[in-house]
Amino acid sequence: MQDPLKTLCEDPLERRWVWMSLFLAVLVGFVLGLYALSSNIHPPSNVETIDSTRLHLTEEFAEDNLGVKQNEDGSLTVTMVAARYGFFPPEIEVPTDTPVKFRMASADVLHGVHAPYTNAATMIVPGYVSEFTTSFPTAGKYSFLCNEYCGLGHDSMWSRLTVVDKSAGGAK
Amino acid sequence: MNDYKAPGLALANMWVGFIAFAAAVLLGVYQVVERIDLVPALKSPELYFGSVSTHGVLMGFVLTTFLIMGYGYYTATTSLKQPLWNKPLAWFGFYLAVIGVLMAAAPLLTGNAFVLFTFYPPLVAHPTFYIGAVLLVVGSWVWCLEMIMSTMKWKKANPGETIPLAMYGTTANAIMWLFTSLGVAAEVLFQLLPWSLGLIDTVDVGLARTLFSWTLHAIVYFWLFPAYIAFYTLMPKQAGGKLLSDQMGRLAFIMLLVISVPIGFHHLYMGPFQAAGWKFLHMTGTMLVAVPTLITGFTIIASMEIAGRLRGGKGLFGWIGKLPWNNPMVLATGLAMLMLTFGGFGGVINASYSMNVMIHNTQWVTGHFHLIFGGTTVIMYFAIAYYLWPKMTGKELHSNGMALKQLWLWFIGMLVLTLPWHQLGLDGQPRRISSTPYDAELVEKWIIPEMAMIVGGVILLISALMLVYNLYRTHGNQVAVAVPEVEYAEPVHSIARMPHLMNSFGFWVGLIIVYLVASYGYPIAQFFLMETFGAVPWSI
Known part of the structure; x- marks a missing residue:
């Protein structure tokens, strides 16, 4: 088959590069x-x-219903509200290696949350419920940081996530 | 006669851009110092977020729009060798945009619009902020009309001829910007402005962010386009060679035109108001838009190689040393390519459906776009200015040596600023914070990169002041310009007959509309099909 790019560029090396670029983009996708x-x-x-x-x-x-709840299959659901300037409840404790479903809602403006060194993150948008599921392989203290500008007190909007070793007791 | 080239119009536009730029760099230095709690006396969230809002508006909306308009006007007259389609209208657009900037500046400087340049509803700004933004955009639409009409006028006068590549790219950018700006225009006119005036009670934040995403990705290509046009049409000649392929430039411009707009959802990956399938669809387009950049990288580096070999360079890499690195256009292109490569690697992570979660809204993202925009794009704005100022003023550049030092400083400063930002992002630092009152264990890891960012910020400030000084002094230079004409690069192979699709825009405009409807039709319609709950305005 004739190269359809032939009418566009004279240089064979250049044509090869265009095909390679397309291939790269498709491969990554x-x-x-x-x-x-x-x-x-x-x-x-x-x-x-x-x-x-x-x-x-x-x-x-x-x-009264916010916080960590155990589901029948052993996984957890964490329900939280984000509001200027904090996440509620402000302290969450979950065990390692357990699927945790987070459900979050904003009481006022746009917020976001991520916990550094984990892949727990979402935007929290007024009018919508945010939901994501993750698990934490390493025990330790983590922070939930607000990552969407939400007003002048934005910097101080953060809370604590503690991950405890599953074998050493697990969630309350 | 120089008159038909309208250098005054181009200079006026570009000066507004560079004045905004200098002010914005100054604010940037304040921000890097304030942000890390180094000097307690400087600490103020009001000033910080006011500064960030102003920095973003000045860099993202004022520098870019005016620079693009000025460069476009000068390209239209010099590449088509004809007067502008309607010069008085172009001046009207300029003044409209200036009035828009001043109107937006008033609430920004008085503390009534600290909503960042991405608007952040349901935080609300004073209505004049939104009205100012609308006037700036309408002013830019006048420019789009001028570019399109100038090209059409030329085609009518030169039937069957090939539109010069510089003007083909500029017109592609004008058409792309008309489509791009529709998203933010709809958000401001139908949502934010009536809401800030109290005409409607609530806005749907999901819809607002979806409309903003329409604009948010392609706007960076609107900014980047002039850099690519300079790569293809100015640099090869300045390097002492020829452009490898005119058609590849057109192909890159067409791909940017068609693919840039309908892919904005990679800004919304973390938003719960759009479904996963649409996000994935937009990601595939985001990966494809890397193709015109890869093509450009190849063609431009190959064109540099041609120049280096013509100048006697031998061997695999010998041609690099033979290039005229004392020419600001050549030097800026080389440095821009390096920053584009670093920034591009980071960009693939941001664009990835599943990897974005690790760096979303962290300082990593700030590092990425400062490399691509502040680095690649803006350094080419400098090169364009250094090349065109003598042509527009009729005077030689005040100091070529100072220009070269300025470009090197900008490159070094940008790397010192942005590479540590990537590290901060991986260590979890959010972007857009005015202090770090977090867990000490976490904050300790941020100290060294934060020190580096201050050094980077100061280097960039010195570089920015050198640019403005050099351009200002050029106006008073006694030495007349040696080469008054803009010298556009010739392609290696002369074009016998350009395929119709690569010398026109009608088909591509149709394709964008189809692509836009497919990728944004339902995601926008869903807000009217389901029960949604809007948000009332909140002050900061």
């Missing part, structure tokens, strides 16, 4: 897609709406 599907790695994308002004009236995000 393919590898990322493969990992996303085979290891089930997806960004938080649940598209679930909620009225942020009435979080306290919902069952899930009412103050």
Whole structure:
């Protein structure tokens, strides 16, 4: 088959480079897609709406129901509210190597959260519930830092995540 | 006569850009010092976030828009060798954009618009901030119209001829910007402005961010386009050689035009308001948009090799030493290519559907775009200015030696600033913080890269002042310019007959519309199909 690029460039080396560039782009996309599907790695994308002004009236995000809960299959669900300037509840403790599903909602403006050295992260958008699942292989103290500018007190918006060794007791 | 070239119009636009740039660099130095709690007296979240907002607006919207407009006007007249389509209208667009900047500046400087340059709803700014932004964008639309109409006028006068590559790229950028700016225009006109005026009570933050993402990626290509145009059409001649391939330049410009806009969701990976499949679709487009950059890298380095060999360079790498590195355009191209390579590696991580989570909204991202924008793009703005100032003023550049030192300082300063930022990002430091009141164990790891970033910031400030001084002194230079004409690079192979698709835009505009509807149609429509809850305005 004749190279369709032949009418565009005279230089055979250049044509080879164009094909290689296309191949590279496709390859990177393919590898990322493969990992996303085979290891089930997806960004938080649940598209679930909620009225942020009435979080306290919902069952899930009412103050008494926030925090860590054990599910029937042994995994955990952590429900949290982000509001200027803190994450509630401010201290979370989970065991190592256990799937943890985080569900978070904002009570006011846009927030974000990430815990350095883990892959726990999401944007927390007023009007929407954020959900992601991860697990923590290494025990230790981690921080939840707000990473979306949310007002003048943004810097001080952070909370504590403690991961305890599963064999040494696990979650309360 | 120089009159048809409209150097005054180009100079006015570019000066506004560089004045904004100098002010923004000054703010940048304040930010790197404030941010790490080094001097307690400087500590102030109000000043910091006000400074970050102003720095972003000045660099991202003012420097870029005015530089692009000025360069575009001068390219239109010098490459097409005809007067502008409508010069009074171009001046009107300039003044409109200046008024827009001044209107946006008032609330920024008085503490009523600390919402960063990405607007951050439901934080709200004073309405004049949004009105100013709209006027700036409308001013840039006048420029787009001028570019498109100038090209059409030329085509009518020169039937069957090939549009010069410099103008083909400039027109592609104008068309791309018209599509790109629709997202932010819709967000401001239908959501933020009526909401800040109290005409509507709430805005849907998911919709607002989706519309902003429409603009947010392609806007960086709007900024980058002039750099690529200078690579292809100015540098090869300055290096003493020829452009390897005119058609490859066109192909790169067309790919940027078509692919840049419909891929904005890599800014929304962490947003819960868009579904995973759409994010993946946008990622594949994001990877494809690397192709025109890879093509450009090859063609430009090959063109440099041609020049080096023509100048007597031998062997595998001998041609590199033979290149005229004392020419600012050649030096800037070499340094820009290096920064583009570093920045590109980081960019692939940001663009990755599954890897983004590790660095999202950390200082890594700030490092990435300062390398590509502050590095690659802005260093080429300097090179364009050094090349065009003598042509536009009729005077030789005040000091070529100072220009070379300035470019080197900018390169070094940018690396010292941004490479540690990547490290900070991997160590979890969020971007956009004015202090670090976190766990001591975490903060300790940040100290050394933070010290480096201050050094980088100061080097960049010195470099920026050298640029402005050199350009300013050029106006008063007694030595008349030796080569008053803009010398566009010739391709190695002369073009016998350019394929119609590479000498026109109609087909490509149709393709963008189809691609945009496919990638943004449902993701925008969903906000009107499901029950959503808007957010009321919040002050900072």
